[in-house]
Amino acid sequence: MRRILLALGLALLSPLVAEFLLGDFPLTYLHFLVLLAPTYGGAAVAIREVARRKGLGWPSIVLMALAYGVFEEGIMTMSLFNPDYAGQRLLDPGYVPALGIGVPWTLFVLALHTVWSMSVPIAVMEELAGERRTTPWLGKVGLGVAATLAVLGAASTTLFSYQNGHFLASVPQLASIVVIVVLLVVAAFRLPRPGRAAGRAPSPWLVLGAALVAGLAGGALLTYAWHAFFTHPLLPSSPGLDLASHLVFGLGAVALLAVALQRVKSNV
Template identity: 40%
Template structure:
């Protein structure tokens, strides 16, 4: 239940998309979509023993499914025309990084990290029936968005070429997540690893700094940052000093950065100044409280050695 609540909040409210008065509706209507996807992805990763590499790859696949096939915002240049973001729609490359990247961070990975940190449980949660039930919920949630021609796809429909591109990327990502290498337990090695708080601070600084990079310069910088982050975390996570606190600090930094950005992001819906300020403050307080609580809960936790990133 915690993941079914956290995922829609993180996906649509943590960055200021909706005021606090909308939170119950977000959980009610988007819980099956975002929460269902997060539960399914976590179950797939924990059942396979693949750990965080599998979660990240499947989260990226979900991002393409959601933005490419369900609401189709990835290919629709006019997707934001009926929102407060009208006139500020980025190009395709920026949309791909923004939309899919935010789904990876906010819709899937940050909520999974928070729930696992508080409950300290890396085992699968559901049996086959429970898994099937969540799968049905997710499909119904996706169908609800796809069928909503006004608030979902907003009158847009993919071309065959666009559909083919999206499906190809999804297949590649899911296929990569299924590779046996993620299930091999690496032998912890020696070497320096930044303190979790230093690691989190660096990640937060990078997230905030990326706000300044726009256009094609921003695309190049973001791709370079993503590649560098994957390489560094792959190296550090194979070392004995890497701990669950690093995972918590890294994903928490992204969540807090999104919450800080709420002050500069107009809401999807018209909102009074007072409610907007209250919502911006509330989202920062909630994000920081969740991050701090998760970090404290993970202190001293010794996780069984598994795949990289653990």
């Protein structure tokens, strides 16, 4: 049961970090988690479970997180190619006509998904998991459910995005996204798997990598928390509600990191 709760926690933490901690939605739209969890959460759980089942390390998880970001922004929302996505003209700065993308927006949005939407929630939940940090949390059925929810979430997001903008990327653009996603996933599976001989101390580089992942996850989470105070929500709100929402989600992030720190200390 605890393993299922860990997976469920990751499924909810991913959209909480990606949209609410960032400041896109205030507290009154917390019910949107039901709509966002299949897309963000389903993908985060599937990435984490596949990586841990196959014995893959953090470099592989990051590559799969990047693949998710490319897929979401290239196919689900098509913001990488839409010249007037959300009416913001996001591609105008650094626009490359041959590719049909704006370099600053591409780098920015892919970094958001790779780091905050996927990697940070996975890292935080794994630290909370204690001794189950690197072991699978779900069986085959649970993994199948997570993958199915991710596919359904992706389909609904794609449909919603098209209905609200009626923009459709070209066939070559969509095909290029598919190729890039496949190459990233293949690369993730071909990276060397971490491991150590029984009874021997872990490699200093492995310890350094684990420390960097944990530290970056905490720093990234707090970065979203303070950045939210300078962000305008995507939906109608009020200054008072915005401030209250940022405080609640920010304090929640601090509390979550405090609990994760205690878990780390207890396992040292």
